[in-house]
Amino acid sequence: LYNWAKATETLARYMLQGEPGDPFGMLDKHFEAGIKAAAASGDAQHEVVLRWLHATARIMVTNSLWWATRTVNSRTSDFVRSLTHREHQAMFELLPPQRAALLEQGLLDQAKTAIVVDMPTSGGKTLLAQFRILQALNQFQSKSGWVVYLTPTRALSAQITRRLRTDFEPIGLRVEQLTAAVEVDAFEEELLAQRDEPFDILVATPEKLSLVIRNRKVDRPLVLVVMDEAHNLEYEGRGLRIELLLATVKRDCPQANFLLLMPYVEGSESVARWLAQDVDAGNAISLGTVPWKPNERIIGLYRAVADDSARGGWRLDFETLTTTAKAMPLRGTHRVGGVKPIDVPKSQVLTGGVQKGLGLQTAAIGAVMSKRGTSVAVANSIRTVWKMAGEAARSLPEMENVPSDIRLVQDFLRTEISADFRLVGMLDKGVGVHHAGLSDDVRALMEWLAETGSLRMLCATSTIAQGINFPVSSVFLSSRYMPQGTRSVEIVPREFWNLAGRAGRIGHDSVGVVGLAEGTDRDALIAFVSQSTGALVSRLVVLLDELAAQGSLAELSDVLWKDQWEDFRCYIAHLWTEKKNLDAVLADSDQLLRQTYGYTSMRNDPQQRQKADALLDATQRYVRKLADMPEGIAELADSTGFSPEGVQAAMGGFGHLESRLTVSDWAPESLFGSGGRMADLFGVMLRVPQLSQNLMELGGRGADRTRISEITNDWVNGKGLEAIAKEYFRRENDDEAGTGALTDACRAIYRTIVNSGTWGISALSRVAGIDFDALSDADKRRINALPAMIYHGVSSEDAVLMRMNFAPRSAAEALGKLYRDVASEDERRYSVEQARRFLRQLGTDEWDRAKPEGAPLSGAGYKRVWEILSGDVS
Incomplete structure (x- = not known):
C-alpha cells in the first residue's frame, strides 16, 4: 500500500506540476515494488490491480501536456502550468490527434514554415494553434515579433479573443482584437503602432489584415499567420480575397510562417507547399493518420407521417443513413416523439403524402430531441428561423426554474433592443435564436447560454457552422441549400460535415444526432450525405x-x-x-x-x-x-481597399457635389448633425461598385441616400434599435412585437452600415483630398474616429473606447464620460488597453451610475454582461 500511495503521489505531482522531469523511474520503482510485495503475500487481486494501474500511469504520463511539451520552451511550460492550475476546465491530457500532431507529425518543427492542420470540428485545433503561437513568439522574441489569428466572422473573432486572453494573459501575453470593419480607425492605429506595451497576438478578419499589411501599420515583423476555417479559400464570396491576402503576406512579410486550420480537406499537402518558403518546408497534418474520432454520431433523414390516432394527427419518423463505428446500432426507421410534436395542423407539414413545411418539421424534431441536451435547428432564412423558434417555444413546456443566466440575457435584450422583443419570451422556454439579424453582442450571449447548458434549443442560420464552439447533442437542417446573394446554392459537403461535427462533441454527449428534412428529394439527399469532401480548389x-x-x-x-x-x-x-x-x-x-x-x-x-x-x-x-491612370489612383486603391476603378468613381462623385466638403464638414458634431453632409457622402458611396450593392438594398429601389444617412445619424446619436425599427422599417403585416422591423433594422445596421458605411467613410476621407499634414493631432484623430463611431453606434471618442472593450452600447456614452473624468485630458487615455483596465476596476456602483434611467438591466447585470462579452468572466 505504501508503494501504491507513493506511485499515486508521483503521478499526481507530474500531472499537476510537471515534476519530476522524468517520472517513469519513480513510477516503475514503486509499482514494481508493490507488485512484488503483493505476489510475495499471495494477494493476486492486489497484484492485478497494480499491474493495470502501472500501465495506466505510463499512458497518462505520455498523454499529458507536460510530457508532450517538455522540450519546447519556457513560455510553453508557463502556458501548460496555467492550463493545469486554472479553476474552471483545467486541462491535463492531450487528445490523441493533438498528441500525434505535437510528437509525431512535426507541428513544432521550426524548419516547417507552412503547416496545414486538417482536423474536423472538435478535434482540438485551437490548442495546437496556441502551442505554435508560443513557439513563434519565443523564436522571434528579440525582434518583438507578432502573431495574427484570422477568423472568418465577427462572432468567431470575439470568441477566439476571449479564449486567447483567458489562456495567455496569465503568462504575460497581450491579445488584442481588431473590429471587422474594412478600415483601420484612429484607436486601432494607436494600438498597432504602440511600442511601450505592444500587443503579441492580433485577432482579425482577413479583410482587416489585408489593409494592415498593405499599409504597413505595424513596424514589427509578422512571424506567424494562423487562419481558422481556412477552407473558406475555395468559397465564392471571399475565397479569392483570402488567397490573395496570403499571397501578399508571403511577399511582403518574409519572416511570416503559416498555420492553416481546416476540416475535412483531402490532399492539403499542395496548400502547404504553396505557402512554404521551399518545397520541403511545408507540412500537412491530418486527423486521418490516427484512428480516434472526435464524436460518435447518427445521421439520417426525418419526415412527417400521418397519424390517425388523433384528429389531424401527424408525427415524425427518423430513418438512419449512417452511423459511426462506436455509435449505437440504430438501423432502419424510428418514431420520434408523440403525435403532433408541435401544435400545428397536419396540412402544414403533409398534404396528400407530399412533404411540406420543412422548417416546422425541423422545429418539431429539435423540440423533441432537446430532452437529451441542447439541439440546434438550422434554416436557410432568417424568417424561417424566427418561425421555427416561435413554434418550438409554443410547444415546449415551461421551465421549472428559469436559469439566472437566461434572466440576465432577457434583461439585456429588454434594455438594448425592446421590452417586447420576441426573443425575450422565447427564452422563458429555453429557446434561443442566432442569425445575421442580431447584433454581435446578442449572438455572443446566445452562444454563452448554449455553452452553459441553459438553452434547450437554438434556432439558427447556416452561418453558425463557422467555428462556433459550444456543446450540442443534435443538429437538424431544414434544407441542404443556403442563400448566396440572390440565389440558393447547395451547401458544400465540407460545410455540412463541419456543421454535423457540432453534435456529440468530445466532453459533451457521447452520441450526436444529425438529421436532414427529407422533403421531396430523398434520393438527392442520400447522395448528398454520401459525398466526399475532396481537395481545396482555388x-x-x-x-x-x-x-x-x-x-x-x-x-x-x-x-x-x-x-x-x-x-x-x-x-x-x-x-x-x-x-x-x-x-x-x-x-x-x-x-x-x-x-x-x-x-x-x-x-x-x-x-x-x-x-x-x-x-x-x-x-x-x-x-x-x-x-x-492619373497619378495616385493605384496608391489610393492600395490604402483604401477600393479597386482603382472604385477610386475613380469616388473622385467623380465628389466632383458632382454642389459644394466641396471642408475640414469642418468632417467634424463628428457637424457630419452627424441635422445639417450635416452625410447624405452627400452616401451619394458618393453609391457610385463605388464595392459599396453600392449593399447600400442600395438598405436604401430601397430608389437608392435613397437621405434615408441611409438619417438611419446612420440616428444610430450614431444614440437612438435605440426599437425606435429606428419603428421609424424606418415598419411593416404592415408584422407581429405585435415588430419582430420583422427589428430584424430588418439589425440587418441594415450590423450588415450594411457597419460594414459598407464605415469602409466608405474611411476611404472617402482619403479620396476627398483632405490635407492631413495641416491638421492638428486632435483633428486628425477625430476624423479618423468617424468610422469607429458608425461601427459602434456612439458619438464620442471615449464611448468608442468603451465599445471596443465590449461595453454595452446603452451604457457606453455614460461610461465614456466617467472615463474622461478619471483620465482628464491625458492623451494616453486613447489607449484600448488603458480603457480596458478602467472597465476592469469599475464596481457595481459605477455601473449603476452609467446605466440608462429605468433600464431593466441592473448595474450588477451590466458588469456581468461586460465580463461575459469581454472574456473577463470567472
Missing part, C-alpha cells in the same frame, strides 16, 4: 475554368473588369504601388502571380498552362492600364 482556377467552358478564355482582359475579379484587380494595384515602374512590374508579373495558389497550380499542371498564360497576359494588360 477560386482563380474556378473562375478560369468557367471562362474556358464558355470559350471566353481569350477575352479574359475584357472580363477582368467584372465584379468577381475585383479582388484580383486590387492585388495587381498593390503590386503596382510597390514598384511604380511599368517595365519592372511587367518583367516580374509571372513571379508575382506565382505567389498565388491558383496560378502556381496551373503552372505546375501541363493541361492547365494555357489558362495560366491567359491570366498572365490579362494581368500585363491591366498593368498597362494602371500605368495610364
